[in-house]
Amino acid sequence: MDSQNQKSSASCGGNDRKTPLLDVMRANRPLREEILAAITEVCDSGRFVFGPDCQQLEQDVAAFCGAKHAVGCASGSDAILLALMACGIGAGDEVITPSFTFFATASAVWRLGATPVFVDIDPASFNIDPECVAQAITPRTKAIIPVHLFGQCTEMAPLIALGRRHQISIVEDCAQAIGASYQGRGAGAIGDVGCFSFYPTKNLGGFGDGGMLTTNSDQLADQFTLLRGHGMRPRYYHQVVGINSRLDSIQAAVLNVKFRHLAAWNQQRSELARRYGELFAEYGLLDAIVLPATVTGEHVWNQYTIRISGHRRDSLREHLTQRGVGTEIFYPAPLHLQKCFEGLGIPKGALPETERAAEEVLCLPIFPELTHEEQNNVVSRIGEYFAACGAGAGRRTA
């Protein structure tokens, strides 16, 4: 029902009252000719994997993040898997990750036979709490995966210190945070490895799947290149068992065209986030909802995530859906409570801030081309809900 609604509102282009959660066509449409020309060039070149377009994108992403190397691969999920493989993660190892994240963060750990150790989040940033990480370290801990969720960097300094002290690899999941920064350093260039996704809904989104790894280490970059191509070097001689994870040229060609706009798009997202803050204040809603906080540096707003306490989140969402405002819940079910991880035996209640976030969060439309009129509509619809549900515009009851 919800995805139906989003689909229909995404295709209507914003001319009626509907406000989609995301409309990728608004960014792609003005670039259509340029993108088609870039795709045509790849068609005519016959170089469909690891061509010059891939190298161009690798160079640009490395420079953009401030990392020495970038290595393309097939998806953000593969980037995390390859990063852990290069760090030598395997059976018997423990990897500390958030539970409040997309599944791929933890599935990569599991696929290598290692154990994901889920830790709780800081409720202000939705990112892992460094104190919880410190408490979860054991002699088996081999890596930490801070996820820069919604576009904001995790508090990295304590994690870097822990990594140094215990010789633990820091693998940043930057899938939602391309262009974010922490203490002047770009996401993906803070820990040992950065993992990026070019899935269409990310801040730099392609026409399908794509991913990238970044690092300042020559040795790790070399391992990524080896591992993404079946561990083969030279041709048909395999040094290690790698995987097949290619970034194809057509995808890279599309991303190269879009990359030129990334900084401006991130700026527009940031401007919209600022404006949401003003509007919610104007509507007197600051007691009814909790706005997302920028606590660790430059936020790139892949999502604008508010909290609604007192079990009203789902009925607010229903109210908005009925009025054509697209929303989403990232993420409704924490990973430690997923069926596939039942074997870990982590009970409900183990990660209280994670579980509370899963019950309270609601992601609102935020994408560079969202109009002020649409944004006003989102906020006024939310105001209408709180006025109608008897709480007044903003009396918190929980």
Ligand SMILES: *Cc1c(COP(=O)(O)O)cnc(C)c1O
């Ligand atoms: C999107 C995403 C991924 C996975 O990226 P894919 O390219 O879809 O494989 C991993 N982690 C997070 C936090 C994500 O948002």
